[in-house]
Structure formats: structure tokens, C-alpha cells
Amino acid sequence: MNAPLDISARSLTATRLQMAGVCYGKGGVDILTDVTLDLTERRIGIVGRNGSGKSTLVRLLCGLIAPDSGEVRVGGIDCFADRRAALRTVGILFQNPDHQIIFPTVGEEVAFGLRQMGHAKTEARKMAHAALEGFGRTDWYDRPVQTLSQGQRHLVCLISVLAMQPKVIVLDEPFSGLDIPTTRALRRVLDDIDATLVHVTHDPGSLAGYDHVIWLSEGRIADQGRAEPVLAHFLDQMDREGDRDAFADLSG
Numbered sequence: 001m002n003a004p005l006d007i008s009a010r011s012l013t014a015t016r017l018q019m020a021g022v023c024y025g026k027g028g029v030d031i032l033t034d035v036t037l038d039l040t041e042r043r044i045g046i047v048g049r050n051g052s053g054k055s056t057l058v059r060l061l062c063g064l065i066a067p068d069s070g071e072v073r074v075g076g077i078d079c080f081a082d083r084r085a086a087l088r089t090v091g092i093l094f095q096n097p098d099h100q101i102i103f104p105t106v107g108e109e110v111a112f113g114l115r116q117m118g119h120a121k122t123e124a125r126k127m128a129h130a131a132l133e134g135f136g137r138t139d140w141y142d143r144p145v146q147t148l149s150q151g152q153r154h155l156v157c158l159i160s161v162l163a164m165q166p167k168v169i170v171l172d173e174p175f176s177g178l179d180i181p182t183t184r185a186l187r188r189v190l191d192d193i194d195a196t197l198v199h200v201t202h203d204p205g206s207l208a209g210y211d212h213v214i215w216l217s218e219g220r221i222a223d224q225g226r227a228e229p230v231l232a233h234f235l236d237q238m239d240r241e242g243d244r245d246a247f248a249d250l251s252g
């Protein structure tokens with residue numbers, strides 16, 4: 001049996017996130033326009049109104065979609081073009097675990113990404129066991145996923161991502177629908193991870209202490225930089241927009 005996954009053992013190296021002149025649209029509608037960033041910070045937040053392009057931006061980073069123009073690199077890798085390298089480089093945790101989980105049992109789910117990375121079946125199973133052991137949940141290995149609660153399924157997704165030890169973990173509103181203790185437990189795990197975190201959220205408070213925040217507005221970067229001033233600027237603008245007709249000016 002492998003040793004339990006030690007998520008804190010790797011060296012604290014930042015991974016460079018780059019986007020240069022990125023544009024992306026669908027059905028003739030511009031979703032992201034001329035997005036450029038070059039970051040080596042380790043805790044990065046993304047805020048913006050509904051439909052501003054946050055999920056699209058992180059899907060581009062993960063290589064799940066390709067830009068119409070411009071370039072995207074994570075740790076120097078084009079994650080869309082090189083899927084095998086992408087699995088080692090970046091993992092994503094979606095808001096809804098049911099959009100992520102595809103296997104009937106927890107063990108199969110956790111082993112799947114490891115198989116995709118090229119690990120042999122037996123090795124992937126051992127590694128999946130070790131990953132579950134790291135969270136004291138070896139009893140979940142054969143458990144049908146459908147018997148777990150939403151928060152527990154979230155944890156399965158997180159364990160699956162961590163098992164692959166990516167350099168960058170993208171969190172797309174990972175705490176919505178979770179109770180306070182589950183949120184705190186997941187936060188504690190994420191706070192201790194030696195990986196770059198990119199965290200999309202509607203809760204600016206959850207980005208306290210982050211190194212860098214990007215504010216997206218209508219598919220463009222409205223502001224970015226240190227968390228405190230960018231969040232203050234964003235909240236000030238949200239207060240003003242909240243006093244207007246908030247539905248009418250939603251993107252999309």
C-alpha cells in the first residue's frame with residue numbers, strides 16, 4: 001500500500017499563468033476580449049458579476065476550451081494542445097460535483113484521473129487508496145458515489161484533483177451549497193495545499209489574504225492587483241450597480 005498522500009511535501013514553487021491578448025466568443029457574441037495576464041502569485045482570486053466571463057476564463061486556463069485568438073500558458077504549457085501535460089499541471093474543482101463525477105464508486109472516480117495520466121490500473125488504484133487515506137476515508141473506496149451527500153461528493157472531487165498533484169488548482173465557486181463546517185474543512189485543506197490556487201467566487205470575503213485578484217467585467221479585465229484595493233474598488237462599483245436596474249445590465 002502506498003503512503004497516504006502528503007499534500008504539503010512538495011516545494012513551494014509558483015507556477016506562471018499567462019494569457020496574451022485572449023479573445024473568446026460563442027455564436028457571434030464576445031465573451032472574453034483581449035485578456036492579458038502574467039502571474040506568478042500563489043493565491044489568485046477572480047471576481048465579477050454573473051456572466052462576466054469568470055468560468056470561461058478558468059476553462060481556458062485549464063485547456064478545456066481554446067481561445068479564438070491569443071495564447072494561454074500554464075507553467076509554460078498549452079493545456080488545450082497537450083492534454084497529458086495538462087493533467088499534471090492544472091486541476092479544476094467545479095461548483096457542482098455532479099458535473100465532475102462520472103464513475104459509480106469513489107475509488108473508480110479517484111483512480112480515473114490517475115489512469116488518464118498514464119498510471120497502470122493497479123498503481124492508480126493504490127494511489128487512489130493513498131489519497132483517500134490522506135483524508136481518513138479509505139472506507140469510501142467501494143462506496144457508491146450516489147450514497148454521499150453533496151458536501152461529501154465535493155470532497156471526493158477535491159481528493160480526485162489532489163491525487164493528481166497538479167501545480168495549479170482552479171476552484172470555480174467551490175463552496176456554494178456547502179454548510180459552514182464543510183466549507184471550513186475544505187478551506188483548511190485548500191489553505192495548506194502547495195499549489196497555485198485560482199479561486200472564482202461571488203464572496204469577496206473568501207479572498208481575504210489572497211496575493212492577487214482579477215476583476216472581470218463584461219469579458220474584460222476591469223482591474224487587477226493586490227486583493228485589498230481591487231476588492232474595495234469592485235465592492236464600491238457593485239454597491240453603485242446594486243442601486244440601479246441590476247438585471248437589465250447583466251452580460252449575456
Ligand SMILES: Nc1ncnc2c1ncn2[C@@H]1O[C@H](COP(=O)(O)OP(=O)(O)OP(=O)(O)O)[C@@H](O)[C@H]1O
Nearest residue numbers: 026031048049050051052053054055056057251252
Ligand atoms: N457555451 C456557451 N454558449 C453561448 N454563450 C455562452 C456559453 N458559455 C458562456 N456563455 C456566455 O458567456 C458569458 C460568460 O459566461 P461565464 O459562465 O463565463 O460567466 P461567469 O462570470 O462565470 O458567470 P456566473 O457568475 O453567473 O457563473 C455569459 O453571458 C454566458 O451567457
